[in-house]
Amino acid sequence: xxxxxxxxxxxxxxxxxxxxxxxxxxxxxxxxxxxxxxxxxxxxxxxxxxxxxxxxxxxxxxxxxxxxxxxxxxxxxxxxxxxxxxxxxxxxxxxxxxxxxxxxxxxxxxxxxxxxxxxxxxxxxxxxxxxxxxxxxxxxxxxxxxxxxxxxxxxxxxxxxxxxxxxxxxxxxxxxxxxxxxxxxxxxxxxxxxxxxxxxxxxxxxxxxxxxxxxxxxxxxxxxxxxxxxxxxxxxxxxxxxxxxxxxxxxxxxxxxxxxxxxxxxxxxxxxxxxxxxxxxxxxxxxxxxxxxxxxxxxxxxxxxxxxxxxxxxxxxxxxxxxxxxxxxxxxxxxxxxxxxxxxxxxxxxxxxxxxxxxxxxxxxxxxxxxxxxxxxxxxxxxxxxxxxxxxxxxxxxxxxxxxxxxxxxxxxxxxxxxxxxxxxxxxx
Amino acid sequence: xxxxxxxxxxxxxxxxxxxxxxxxxxxxxxxxxxxxxxxxxxxxxxxxxxxxxxxxxxxxxxxxxxxxxxxxxxxxxxxxxxxxxxxxxxxxxxxxxxxxxxxxxxxxxxxxxxxxxxxxxxxxxxxxxxxxxxxxxxxxxxxxxxxxxxxxxxxxxxxxxxxxxxxxxxxxxxxxxxxxxxxxxxxxxxxxxxxxxxxxxxxxxxxxxxxxxxxxxxxxxxxxxxxxxxxxxxxxxxxxxxxxxxxxxxxxxxxxxxxxxxxxxxxxxxxxxxxxxxxxxxxxxxxxxxxxxxxxxxxxxxxxxxxxxxxxxxxxxxxxxxxxxxxxxxxxxxxxxxxxxxxxxxxxxxxxxxxxxxxxxxxxxxxxxxxxxxxxxxxxxxxxxxxxxxxxxxxxxxxxxxxxxxxxxxxxxxxxxxxxxxxxxxxxx
Numbered sequence: 001x002x003x004x005x006x007x008x009x010x011x012x013x014x015x016x017x018x019x020x021x022x023x024x025x026x027x028x029x030x031x032x033x034x035x036x037x038x039x040x041x042x043x044x045x046x047x048x049x050x051x052x053x054x055x056x057x058x059x060x061x062x063x064x065x066x067x068x069x070x071x072x073x074x075x076x077x078x079x080x081x082x083x084x085x086x087x088x089x090x091x092x093x094x095x096x097x098x099x100x101x102x103x104x105x106x107x108x109x110x111x112x113x114x115x116x117x118x119x120x121x122x123x124x125x126x127x128x129x130x131x132x133x134x135x136x137x138x139x140x141x142x143x144x145x146x147x148x149x150x151x152x153x154x155x156x157x158x159x160x161x162x163x164x165x166x167x168x169x170x171x172x173x174x175x176x177x178x179x180x181x182x183x184x185x186x187x188x189x190x191x192x193x194x195x196x197x198x199x200x201x202x203x204x205x206x207x208x209x210x211x212x213x214x215x216x217x218x219x220x221x222x223x224x225x226x227x228x229x230x231x232x233x234x235x236x237x238x239x240x241x242x243x244x245x246x247x248x249x250x251x252x253x254x255x256x257x258x259x260x261x262x263x264x265x266x267x268x269x270x271x272x273x274x275x276x277x278x279x280x281x282x283x284x285x286x287x288x289x290x291x292x293x294x295x296x297x298x299x300x301x302x303x304x305x306x307x308x309x310x311x312x313x314x315x316x317x318x319x320x321x322x323x324x325x326x327x328x329x330x331x332x333x334x335x336x337x338x339x340x341x342x343x344x345x346x347x348x349x350x351x352x353x354x355x356x357x358x359x360x361x362x363x364x365x366x367x368x369x370x371x372x373x374x375x376x377x378x379x380x381x382x383x384x385x386x387x388x389x390x391x392x393x394x395x396x397x398x399x400x401x402x403x404x405x406x407x408x409x410x411x412x413x414x415x416x417x418x419x420x421x422x423x424x425x426x427x428x429x
Numbered sequence: 430x431x432x433x434x435x436x437x438x439x440x441x442x443x444x445x446x447x448x449x450x451x452x453x454x455x456x457x458x459x460x461x462x463x464x465x466x467x468x469x470x471x472x473x474x475x476x477x478x479x480x481x482x483x484x485x486x487x488x489x490x491x492x493x494x495x496x497x498x499x500x501x502x503x504x505x506x507x508x509x510x511x512x513x514x515x516x517x518x519x520x521x522x523x524x525x526x527x528x529x530x531x532x533x534x535x536x537x538x539x540x541x542x543x544x545x546x547x548x549x550x551x552x553x554x555x556x557x558x559x560x561x562x563x564x565x566x567x568x569x570x571x572x573x574x575x576x577x578x579x580x581x582x583x584x585x586x587x588x589x590x591x592x593x594x595x596x597x598x599x600x601x602x603x604x605x606x607x608x609x610x611x612x613x614x615x616x617x618x619x620x621x622x623x624x625x626x627x628x629x630x631x632x633x634x635x636x637x638x639x640x641x642x643x644x645x646x647x648x649x650x651x652x653x654x655x656x657x658x659x660x661x662x663x664x665x666x667x668x669x670x671x672x673x674x675x676x677x678x679x680x681x682x683x684x685x686x687x688x689x690x691x692x693x694x695x696x697x698x699x700x701x702x703x704x705x706x707x708x709x710x711x712x713x714x715x716x717x718x719x720x721x722x723x724x725x726x727x728x729x730x731x732x733x734x735x736x737x738x739x740x741x742x743x744x745x746x747x748x749x750x751x752x753x754x755x756x757x758x759x760x761x762x763x764x765x766x767x768x769x770x771x772x773x774x775x776x777x778x779x780x781x782x783x784x785x786x787x788x789x790x791x792x793x794x795x796x797x798x799x800x801x802x803x804x805x806x807x808x809x810x811x812x813x814x815x816x817x818x819x820x821x822x823x824x825x826x827x828x829x830x831x832x833x834x835x836x837x838x839x840x841x842x843x844x845x846x847x848x849x850x851x852x853x854x855x856x857x858x
Contacts, residue, residue, distance in 0.1 A: 039796025068772045069762030099758060101791050133755025134792040242759050316853030326562025329528060330671050333498030343497045362530050363563040367468025417854070421847050424745030
């Protein structure tokens with residue numbers, strides 16, 4: 001990353017990454033509504049956004065939450081993935097449209113209005129929602145506003161995804177936008193999500209656009225694996241939302257000579273966005289990167305890494321810049337012992353910031369190392385009193401060799417700060 | 430529970446529960462030591478306690494953490510469970526004696542000094558430690574102090590377990606002590622533990638004493654099951670410590686006519702202590718009781734209940750007195766979807782405080798119910814601004830019917846408050 005000295009520098013950096021692939025445009029509108037469920041008549045504002053392909057494409061793919069209370073847009077998108085053509089997606093915040101009897105129908109009515117304006121079959125459109133679980137979409141207001149969204153998208157000459165990345169934010173602290181030029185074409189992806197960290201809100205949404213001419217089959221073949229190696233290896237608070245989705249589409253405008261290069265670039269874009277999501281989580285004071293090696297399987301490596309980054313004790317220690325290495329060992333021993341993984345404690349090696357802290361069943365700590373590691377954790381902090389975001393993209397690196405096999409995995413998580421509790425407990429007071 | 434108006438009332442209540450079974454006594458001492466690992470010469474104080482049987486017994490049992498970095502006392506106790514006789518246990522705080530090469534040997538040296546003073550074989554004694562992981566026991570200082578501990582225990586005429594419950598505390602906010610009179614005898618148990626919530630400290634320790642004449646075999650048969658239905662169904666922060674143990678012993682002084690009545694009383698004592706541990710967790714603002722029914726197996730019922738009480742989003746919502754029911758549904762759907770449990774969302778029923786909040790795949794909320802439930806959560810809060818502990822023993826009750834089978838389980842957890850983060854992140858600053 002180039003040196004960033006201010007939020008303006010960061011915005012310029014994002015815009016420089018934001019060029020849309022050929023054949024894509026975006027549109028927006030804003031509407032007011034009164035959530036019936038609140039009962040207090042309070043008016044709220046909703047952002048309505050659209051990602052539009054100039055022409056319908058057959059090359060699109062999607063991967064979705066495994067939550068068994070999936071939102072209506074997830075149900076709708078899963079079904080429309082089976083269709084021949086895809087023209088675009090309508091995205092709203094504020095209301096997630098989850099556990100609503102009429103949810104799918106509500107989304108369909110909004111899409112039908114957009115399709116009419118576009119002059120395309122409604123079956124070519126998808127919907128994506130994030131917001132409060134249990135509220136009804138304000139369908140009439142959305143239908144009233146969606147015409148302008150479509151019109152703006154059709155007229156869009158910005159050629160940049162920055163606005164889309166910004167409009168789909170809820171409490172995200174900055175837009176998330178990554179791209180790669182590859183094989184003469186481009187992959188640009190935006191994501192939204194503070195890791196289910198916003199009060200009531202949830203949801204990671206990611207939209208990937210490319211102009212490289214790959215086939216529908218190939219895109220659908222590689223997307224789930226890439227999502228599972230990137231977005232599925234992050235955890236802000238261990239909860240998978242009802243509405244998570246990754247939607248990818250290609251306008252197929254540019255020949256793609258090397259599919260492997262495309263796949264690698266897509267992996268990199270998704271991997272960087274995944275880390276952005278963790279870094280951006282409200283309340284995140286440190287990004288924790290756990291490299292697990294020596295595991296018997298990739299699944300085991302992932303699970304051990306997740307156990308570590310989801311341990312409240314590890315998370316709070318890191319929040320406090322405290323190299324409390326006993327908690328690292330304890331959380332690994334806890335997970336393995338309670339999940340039938342026959343770990344031998346004297347084979348485990350743990351490093352923090354590259355320094356050995358445990359091997360041969362004993363800690364390798366001394367007062368000087370303790371001070372060095374505390375300083376390292378302050379250095380990697382993103383809190384304003386240290387080097388607040390976006391001044392750096394540093395991580396707290398934890399390397400764990402389990403000593404049982406050859407499988408590896410990297411898991412990215414965040415610490416647990418007062419800010420997290422404030423956001424999630426205190427928002428009504 | 431009788432009405433409690435002050436901490437003094439609560440102390441009197443605990444003392445009234447605290448009578449030791451016949452054949453048991455307790456002793457204490459305090460020592461000063463300088464942890465070598467700190468490197469700053471700071472002196473600390475350690476409590477050394479003993480639970481002593483007047484005569485060695487063959488009736489003793491134990492159950493231990495499944496953490497694969499077990500503390501040295503866990504290793505030592507597991508081995509000594511195989512011995513014929515048990516005379517008592519030496520308990521220290523401040524140093525957990527975990528991941529130390531010489532850990533078992535260090536504990537053995539302290540026990541040998543105690544055994545010499547008592548005039549019994551060292552093999553009849555066990556050790557139990559809680560405190561910082563990775564520090565060495567101050568063996569010389571402990572040997573210097575343990576003689577007085579033994580002498581005090583031999584002279585003890587208090588006949589009450591209150592002092593033991595108090596001395597084994599670390600940051601516990603109150604002593605945990607429960608008992609039952611049953612079949613003409615008595616079961617008295619003390620526990621320590623704030624659910625791995627203290628900075629660096631960890632560990633739930635529980636010591637169960639009885640004078641009822643049950644056999645070694647019977648005690649060992651029932652203890653693991655009772656522990657798994659009580660202590661294993663609580664979660665303050667989802668981490669299982671390196672040093673958890675439950676040790677039970679009988680002096681066999683009184684005939685036991687009805688083994689089932691004994692078993693039921695032991696279950697009740699452990700169940701109450703387990704809830705005390707959650708209620709006492711530093712930072713606990715609400716005790717959450719999740720009754721899961723309609724599960725395909727008890728394991729599934731436990732896992733779903735634990736997923737709910739360990740969800741940071743559910744925990745923070747409850748901390749904020751916020752009936753954010755969407756998070757309840759989402760955490761259940763997340764757990765089941767990611768663990769191969771074929772839950773059907775429209776079969777699930779959820780109640781909060783006895784009120785139906787979700788059924789038939791949709792929420793059953795309205796503004797009035799929302800207000801009632803928010804009031805209910807304030808009413809069950811233990812924070813000083815509401816009705817601070819120990820004024821009540823109320824719980825936030827969540828009932829979940831999964832609609833898949835007939836198995837049930839009750840899981841008890843705590844919310845996630847600023848106080849938790851403060852305790853666990855900020856203690857060095």
